Amino acid sequence: MIFQPAIIALLLAAGLSLFMLLVASPFAVQVIRHWDIASGSEQQLKLERLTYLFSTLVAFVCLVQILAALLFVFNADKMSVMFVGAMCAVGALNVNAYGFPALYLQLALFFLAALWLAINHADSRARDYPLVKLKYLLLLAAIPLFGLSLYLQLQYFLGLKADVITSCCGSMFSTDAPTLASEMSALAPQPALLGFYGTIAAAVLLSAWHWRQRGDLSGYAAGLGSLAAFVAAIAGILAFVSLYIYEHPNHHCPFCILKPDYDYQGYWLYVPLFAAAAAGMSAGALRCFSRRPSLVHVVPQFTARLAGIAALGYLLFALVASLMIWRSNLILLD
Amino acid sequence: MLELTNIRKAFNQGRHNEYWALDGIELAIPEKQVTALRGPSGSGKTTLLTILGCLARPTEGRVRLKGEDISGLPERFLTEIRRQTFGFIFQQFNLVRGMSAIDNVILSAYPTGRPRKDLLLKAESLLAGVDLGHRRDAKVEWLSGGEQQRVAICRALINDPELLIADEPTANLDTRLSKEFLAILERLADSGRTIVLTSHDPMVVESDVVDFIVSLRDGKIVDEK
Amino acid sequence: MNTWIEKQRHLIDFTLASLARRKGKNLGLLFIYTLLVFVLASVALYTHALRTEAQKVLAGTPEIVLQRLVAGRHDLIPPGYIEQIGRIRGVQKKEGRLWGYYYDSVVKANYTFMAPRDLKIERGEIIVGPALERSRGLAAGNGISFRSYSGELHTFIIADVLPQNSELVSADLVLMHEADFRAFFKYPEGHFTDVAMSVANPQEIKNVAIKLMDSLPDSRPILRDEVLRTYASIFDWREGIMLALLSAAILAFGIFAWEKAAGLSAEEKREIGILKAIGWETGDVIKMKFWEGLLISLTAFFAGYVAAYLHVFHFDAILFESVLKGWAVLYPRFTLPPHIDGLQVATLFFFTVFPYTAAVLVPIWRAATTDPDTVMRG
Ligand SMILES: Nc1ncnc2c1ncn2[C@@H]1O[C@H](COP(=O)(O)OP(=O)(O)OP(=O)(O)O)[C@@H](O)[C@H]1O
Ligand SMILES: [Mg+2]
Numbered sequence: 001m002i003f004q005p006a007i008i009a010l011l012l013a014a015g016l017s018l019f020m021l022l023v024a025s026p027f028a029v030q031v032i033r034h035w036d037i038a039s040g041s042e043q044q045l046k047l048e049r050l051t052y053l054f055s056t057l058v059a060f061v062c063l064v065q066i067l068a069a070l071l072f073v074f075n076a077d078k079m080s081v082m083f084v085g086a087m088c089a090v091g092a093l094n095v096n097a098y099g100f101p102a103l104y105l106q107l108a109l110f111f112l113a114a115l116w117l118a119i120n121h122a123d124s125r126a127r128d129y130p131l132v133k134l135k136y137l138l139l140l141a142a143i144p145l146f147g148l149s150l151y152l153q154l155q156y157f158l159g160l161k162a163d164v165i166t167s168c169c170g171s172m173f174s175t176d177a178p179t180l181a182s183e184m185s186a187l188a189p190q191p192a193l194l195g196f197y198g199t200i201a202a203a204v205l206l207s208a209w210h211w212r213q214r215g216d217l218s219g220y221a222a223g224l225g226s227l228a229a230f231v232a233a234i235a236g237i238l239a240f241v242s243l244y245i246y247e248h249p250n251h252h253c254p255f256c257i258l259k260p261d262y263d264y265q266g267y268w269l270y271v272p273l274f275a276a277a278a279a280g281m282s283a284g285a286l287r288c289f290s291r292r293p294s295l296v297h298v299v300p301q302f303t304a305r306l307a308g309i310a311a312l313g314y315l316l317f318a319l320v321a322s323l324m325i326w327r328s329n330l331i332l333l334d
Numbered sequence: 335m336l337e338l339t340n341i342r343k344a345f346n347q348g349r350h351n352e353y354w355a356l357d358g359i360e361l362a363i364p365e366k367q368v369t370a371l372r373g374p375s376g377s378g379k380t381t382l383l384t385i386l387g388c389l390a391r392p393t394e395g396r397v398r399l400k401g402e403d404i405s406g407l408p409e410r411f412l413t414e415i416r417r418q419t420f421g422f423i424f425q426q427f428n429l430v431r432g433m434s435a436i437d438n439v440i441l442s443a444y445p446t447g448r449p450r451k452d453l454l455l456k457a458e459s460l461l462a463g464v465d466l467g468h469r470r471d472a473k474v475e476w477l478s479g480g481e482q483q484r485v486a487i488c489r490a491l492i493n494d495p496e497l498l499i500a501d502e503p504t505a506n507l508d509t510r511l512s513k514e515f516l517a518i519l520e521r522l523a524d525s526g527r528t529i530v531l532t533s534h535d536p537m538v539v540e541s542d543v544v545d546f547i548v549s550l551r552d553g554k555i556v557d558e559k
Numbered sequence: 560m561n562t563w564i565e566k567q568r569h570l571i572d573f574t575l576a577s578l579a580r581r582k583g584k585n586l587g588l589l590f591i592y593t594l595l596v597f598v599l600a601s602v603a604l605y606t607h608a609l610r611t612e613a614q615k616v617l618a619g620t621p622e623i624v625l626q627r628l629v630a631g632r633h634d635l636i637p638p639g640y641i642e643q644i645g646r647i648r649g650v651q652k653k654e655g656r657l658w659g660y661y662y663d664s665v666v667k668a669n670y671t672f673m674a675p676r677d678l679k680i681e682r683g684e685i686i687v688g689p690a691l692e693r694s695r696g697l698a699a700g701n702g703i704s705f706r707s708y709s710g711e712l713h714t715f716i717i718a719d720v721l722p723q724n725s726e727l728v729s730a731d732l733v734l735m736h737e738a739d740f741r742a743f744f745k746y747p748e749g750h751f752t753d754v755a756m757s758v759a760n761p762q763e764i765k766n767v768a769i770k771l772m773d774s775l776p777d778s779r780p781i782l783r784d785e786v787l788r789t790y791a792s793i794f795d796w797r798e799g800i801m802l803a804l805l806s807a808a809i810l811a812f813g814i815f816a817w818e819k820a821a822g823l824s825a826e827e828k829r830e831i832g833i834l835k836a837i838g839w840e841t842g843d844v845i846k847m848k849f850w851e852g853l854l855i856s857l858t859a860f861f862a863g864y865v866a867a868y869l870h871v872f873h874f875d876a877i878l879f880e881s882v883l884k885g886w887a888v889l890y891p892r893f894t895l896p897p898h899i900d901g902l903q904v905a906t907l908f909f910f911t912v913f914p915y916t917a918a919v920l921v922p923i924w925r926a927a928t929t930d931p932d933t934v935m936r937g
Contacts, residue, residue: 005603005802006902009909016917038406040391042347048408052841053924060916071909074902082788127411264901384932389836410840413931417838428833428934431826432580442837444569447562489837501935 006075007157013068014150017061021143024054028136037128055120062113069110077258089255098156105149112142114278115285122286122302126294189240196236200318203229207280207311214300216287222307223284229314230277241321244328268320276313279306335528336363336386341395343381355381357553363530368523370539371532373550379532380501386530387499388416421490425502427482429474436470439488460488480511500531504538512537519543574851588819589859595812596863596911602801603903604871611898621755622764624781638749647770649763655751657740666694670731674740682739684718688732692720707743813918820922835931844927852919856912872897
């Protein structure tokens, strides 16, 4: 294992998050079994009081997960100097079989955390807390994922050996490797460009539509649009945005753009992108509850705002990407 | 204005020292009138006030505010209603020491998010209304008992409540100050506010200001007039 | 939106006033918190600066250094050895280097003697590093004598002193003419200490090393990247060990913060009760306390970090350099180039703010859920 502060911090975050959720779980079970909003019994009052603690606690855990996702990538990038063949985060993550799964799970936890916070927000604005049981069910369901995340990170960090020769972005995203990532990278620039801008424009329009109209249909459409735009955005970054940033016709890496060598430009892309995707998909998911009587007014208002955030985020993302392409000296298309 | 049906309130429910402080209260608080609760110590007056004022939820029974059932609401919404509808005056004036009079007055409006400028204006006019305009920046612990209570009254009024609730408002005041308090109470009643208070003090309960008297004993209403 | 912002402003106002009302208690917490950040940040900044310094130094060194081994020990490169290597694809330049260590019994320190190729030095003259200038009180134009290992006394005139920056490597350097070097150490003509090679393409380095091993089985190629990695992991490791030791401190701090947050004074409890009674909701109190924690955390973090920055980069980390540095005795002071790293700030933030928040969460909640009717019962 490589004994390094950022790694300890990550493990600490994962461990403490899991611990907090485990502490919360008996309470979640209690809520699921005994919650009765109409009752004034002391048991119910106690449960209601505890919801404050656990909402705060879970919100804190979610926040930590979001930060941890950032730190994880940041750290992988930093560690790359220690491995032969690693030039950026990809190389460091490829040192053993647990790196990428750990990253993917961390990202999944980020989206789940965002969704949970959105549900929590909507729920606490309805007078009868209609989603309280669902919320805590979700929490219970997420605990194994948090455990898995800790396990993967432990395996990954314990398995880091500095003498391993790893393969980096050059091979992983090279256009003829047999991976999904390389398929995306291999997309011809022109159709990729069209698909990229087309999907993102669609997501922006759908989200803006829902922002104005607040209906179920537009809500689901905005959610799906956000999902599609997220995939398209990642594919676009792999296929051509990264090329323009590196000004190199074959370097398809989504991580190197985070490096100081490229002025951390990647963060300008990823922060709006992830915020928009989380907001848009949460908006779509929340529409499932729009027919609950007490949520009839809460959900549309909230999803409209989320859709607004998604529209702005994607717009910002597209603008930043375009700016990077425009400023670049690389010419892919005439 | 406020209707209570079959209200019961237990303390230490389910334990050996379980105690029912209220047991089957039926009560309607009429609008724009002054209602006084009286009864021996321990009869449940304060407990009833906390339920009337949405400070606590009844263990059983329904509370209706202007026809709307609010008994099952979680604290978050109950507090919102309480802030908009009720003003409280306590026996111990319950001011925050170390803060000025005017800051104490606007304290209960903080969660509403109204701009500070508006709040200060409003608080100034309220303080001026009880002859405390000149003491607005004094720390509350330097004020006399009567002045403290008037600050507390201003605080109760900052959110423009329709209903004022006072628990033993004169217990810490001498006769002269109690009279002053009654004068203020009369003005508030005349301005169209509903008022509910508890008191042991015959001077308060039997004054002309009070329209209704409700007597409690052992958590039950024994008399209404 | 506007009312939301106004509300947060009110809450912050209240928090600030309330912090000011309890100066003693809060200053104590702030002090301990700042101290923790200061110590952790000093460790992190210091090791990081050493690491970047080492990297910078190594960046100027050749990609491959070739040593010859005799019986497993480093030996001189004999004449003709370099030619034996022949042409290897990718190697741009190869040249023999002359350097060695000299123990100065006067100040009980080691110097590095070196005969540079690219620097013109007259016979009988030397150029010295700043540490030497300090320890022996030398200046350009002075003379100095060294007794060589064979017992003779050699006298040199100091032609120049190397500049201060990047003292870590140049501090103990003594540069001299090749002939002087050979005479001083009785180095046979045509022999060298080792061979430096530069390789342009980083992908090639590994292959070059393999070919070297093939053609000269008694040689040991040392790759710069490998040294870099070793350094990096040694520094990381040291930093990690320090932090692990300090985690006891973090834990103690967490307990301390918990105590502080849980041990609300009667006055504070009363205040929260009042707030609850006059229309604040549990969530409002939690938010207020959240702002309080944030203000304390940010203040402590900022103050601690700035103090650590000054400590490391302006006061040469006087408080614990002996623990962390471990270089030769010759380095009584050296100035590290100031450097702030994003990952490091983020990590530090995790190590301090995260435990603090985790520790105060439960006590805050407990205080915030005070029943609003408590103030009605004397
Ligand atoms: N938190 C509590 N836990 C247990 N018992 C309580 C609690 N609060 C009140 N009680 C009990 O409920 C009963 C009613 O109390 P309450 O304060 O309403 O009386 P009261 O009529 O206001 O009396 P007083 O005139 O002395 O103010 C009392 O016997 C009291 O001991
Ligand atoms: Mg009482």
